[in-house]
Amino acid sequence: MVTWLDDVTAKEIRTRSFELAVGERSVPGLLWTPPQGAEAGPLILIGHGASGSKSEGYVVALARGVVRMAGMAVCAIDGPVHGDRRLDGVQSGPLPFLQFSQVWANDPTVTDAMVDDWRAVIDELSKLPDVDGTNVGYWGLSMGTILGLPLVAAEPRIRAAVLGLMGLAGPTVERLRADAMSVSCPIHFLVQWDDQLFPRERAFELFDAFGTTDKILVANPGEHGAVPDAAFKASAAFLIDRLGQAAHRVN
Template sequence: MHVTSLRFTSEEPLDGGVLAREFTLGEIPGTLWTPGSAPAPLILIGHNGGLHRREPRLVARARHSAARGYAVAAIDHPGHGDRPRSAADEQARADLRRALAAGEPVDEIFESFVGPLVEKAVPEWRATLDALLALPGIGGPVGYSGMTAVGIRLAVSEPRIAAAGFFAGGYVPRAQREEARQVTIPLLFLLQWDDEGNPRQRALDLFDAFGTKEKTLHANMGGHTGTPWFEAEDGDRFFGRHLK
C-alpha cells in the first residue's frame, strides 16, 4: 500500500519518563508511547474490538508497558476511532448489536464486518511497522498484543512479529481460524471465562488450533471487560522473554 512518511502532530511527557506522541501516516492516525531508555523493543497494541486507539483500557496497557522499557504503538483501524465510517460499517455494527442482544446467530454478520476489516487493517499495520522501525531508539524484535483476528493474520504474514498476545475471541472469521494453524510464534492467549460476547468453547477450540508449540492460556473469571490488571504484568513478562 502507498502511504506518505510518518509525521508527529503532538507530544506529551508522562510519568516515568514516558513520552506519548500522536502521529499520522497517510490516512492512518496513531499514537506512539516511548520509554526514556533506548533502544526499545516495539509492541503493536490493538483494542480487541478495533474501536479507538485512545480507549482508556488500551491507553493504560500502553503506558504500563512503556514505563517498563517498551515502545508501544496503536493505530485506528479503518472505520474506527477518528477515521470516517461508511454506512455499511454503521449498519453492520447495528446488526451485530441487535443480534447479540436477541441471542440470534451472528456468524455471518461477523464475517461481513470483521473479515474485510482484517484485509484492510493488516497492510496498514505493516506500513506502520516499516515507519516505526525507521525511527531512532526503536528496534526489533516486535510483539503484537490485541485483537485476535488481526493478530492471527499479522502473525502468519509479518516475519518481524516475534511473539503475540491475543484477547480470546470466540468469533473469529473462518479465514483466520484456518490461518491459526500456521501461527508458529510464542503466544499468550487471554480468556474471560464468562465473556458474554465470545463463546467459551469456540475460544478454547481456537487455542487448540494454533500451530505454535509455545502457547499459554490464561483464563480468568468474569465478563468481557473484567480482565484482571495483573495480566498486564504477566503480558510484559511474556514479551520480556521474547523481545528483550
C-alpha cells in the same frame, strides 16, 4: 507518508501521535517511548477491541506500563470504523461496535487492510532511532485478535503475541483457523471463562489450532469485558520477557 502531530514528554514517557498514509487510507496512531535519546528497543503493537480506540484507558495504561517497566516502544492505531478513522467524532460505544460487526460480515477486505496498515506502521516506525522494528510484539483481544491474528501469522518481525477473548467463530472463521495454524511465534492466550460473546469452547478450539507449541492459555472468571488487571499485567510481562530474550539473542 507519515505526518507527525503532537509530541509530549511527561512523567518520563514520550507520547507522539501520527497519521500514516497507506494507499487511500489515513491511519491514526499513537507511539509511546522513553524520553528522547533512548537506544532502539523492541516495539509492542496494541490492537484495541471493538467499541474502543487507540486512546482508551486500558490501551494507554498498558502502553505506559510497558514503557515504564521495560523501556520498550509501544504503538496503537485505531481499528476500522473506530477512533479518529471516523468522521463523526464518535470515539467509543455501541455504534462503532455495531458497524464493525457489519464490516466484518460484509467486507472481506477489512482484515487485509488492517494487516497492511500495521505492516506499514512497522516499516515507518523502524526508521526511528529509538525503535527496533525487527523485534516486535503484538497485543490484542477480541477485535484486536480478529484483526491481529492474521497480522501475527503474516509478519515474521512479530516474535511473540498476546491474543484472546475470541474463538473459532464469526464471518472470518476459516481464515482465522488457517492463520492460527501458521502461527509459529509464542502465544499468550486469554480466555474469559464466562464470555457471553465468544463461548470458551470456541476459544479452546482457537487455542488448539495455533501452530506453535510455545503457547499458554490463561482463563479468568467473568464475562467478555471483565478481564482483571492482573491479566493485563501478566500478559504485558509475557511480551516484555519474550522480546527481551529475542533482543538478547540478537545482541
